[in-house]
Amino acid sequence: MNGRRLSYLAVALLWLITVFAAFKAGIHFGPEAYADIDSPARVALLTRELTLIRHGKEDAVLRMKEIELDGQVVRAVTCESEGGCGYLAWPLGRSMDRSALLREVAAYRSAHPSVVTNGNFARHVVESTNWLHEQYGRP
Secondary structure, three states, X not given: OHHHHHHHHHHHHHHHHHHHHHHHHHHHHHXXXXXXXXXHHHHHHHHHHHHHHHOOOHHHHHHXXXXXXXXXXXXXXXXXXXXXXXXXXXXXXXXXXXXXXHHHHHHHHHHOOOOOOOOHHHHHHHHHHHXXXXXXXXX
16 A cells, blocks of 8 residues: 555656656747747848838838837737736746836837727727826826
8 A cells, every 4th residue: 555655656756847847948948949930930021121121111111110019019018917927027027127118118109109090909009008108107
């Protein structure tokens, strides 16, 4: 009977060690692997943007970047307002001053309003931008 309990304990301990090792490896290697997976698409996008700039279409690239910023503002505000960013950024969360970064975004959005003006996405952008201004102020 004691031998059986000891083997269950050994299996449970081995399982715990394996889960901990996988979790630790995921923390260290996960973000880099995610960035590597996304890199071919980012390289293609940057190539297209540079081509547009070289052909004198800076306004098109600027508009694309403004829309990209709007999407990231919505994501950042959703994460901040729901309180999950601190957990998602762990263990790096302590070294990143998110409030300073979001104050910078709020100041930029005050000087340069969103280019998206209609549709459901525009409503989310307006709500998120208003939240940014409420939390981090207008310059």
